[in-house]
Amino acid sequence: MDNLGVFILTAxxxxxxxxxxxxxxxxxSATEGRRYGFATTLGVALGLLIIGLLAAAGVAAVISQSPIMFQILRWGGIVYLLYLAWEGWREAGENSPSTAHGAKSSATYFRHGLIVNLLNPKAAFFYIAILPTFVSTTDTSFTQTASLTLLYVGIATIMHILIVTFASLFNPFLADPKRNKMTRQILSLALAVVAIWFGYSTRGGVS
Incomplete structure (x- = not known):
């Protein structure tokens, strides 16, 4: 129970x-609204769950021992985040929030959230380097890893719901095309910076 408490705090x-x-x-959430933010959150949760269950099945151990596989995952995540940042910047040139996402649907944002996390270097590091330290060798490691994964996904989802709820409060304010465009550009640049920072911070792989 002490380890569980530490795990929850760590998560x-x-x-x-x-x-x-x-x-x-x-x-x-800020530029498109709460509906699309929650759709993205569901995709994020599924992506985190899939990675966690793959880790429980032993895939994380294989990746941690294969620099090539880790680099493929790492660069895939970096490139995809940069693509999303570019897409957000490009859509900032649209005339209004209603035309910015065009024919996109909730499924589109769900898919983006899923892919971002299947290629998320932060999630990969957590499952490869951090979560295993909380797994006891006295019990079935798969059961423990799967249980901790479900707990982590639940905690992450709560945090993401809070982010979506807070950020979406700015959506009515961003109904003005000029404010919407500026906010899209700022947040797109922030996403690109995050991608570059993660690329730099994960360049050494998993020790």
């Missing part, structure tokens, strides 16, 4: 630090 602290999810959810 909250990690999710409170700036990362791809925080930047992307803020961008979507």
């Amino acid at each position: 909250f602290l990690i999710e409170s630090t700036p990362g791809p999810n925080m930047a992307f959810l803020a961008l979507i």
Whole structure:
């Protein structure tokens, strides 16, 4: 139970630090609204869950021992985040928030959230380097890892819901095209900076 308490605290602290999810959810929720923010959150949760279950099945151990596989995952995440930042910047040139997302639907944002987390270097580091330290060798490691994964996804989702709820409060204010464009550009730049920072901070791989 002591380890569980430490794990919960660790998960909250990690999710409170700036990362791809925080930047992307803020961008979507502030400029597109709560509906699309929650759709993205569901995709994020599924992505985190899939990575966690793969880690429980032993994939994390394989990746941690393979610099090439880790670099493929790492660069895939960096490139995708930069693509989303570019997309947000490009859409800032639209005339109004209603035309900015065009034919996009909730499914589009769900898919973005899913892919971001399947390629999320922050999530990969958590499952490869941090979560295993809380797994006891006295019990079935798969059961423990899967249970801790569900707990972590739950904590992360709570944090993401709070981010979406708070950021979406600015959506009515951003109904003005000029304010919407400026905010999109600022948040898109922030997402690009996060991508570059994660690329730099994860360049050494997993020790």
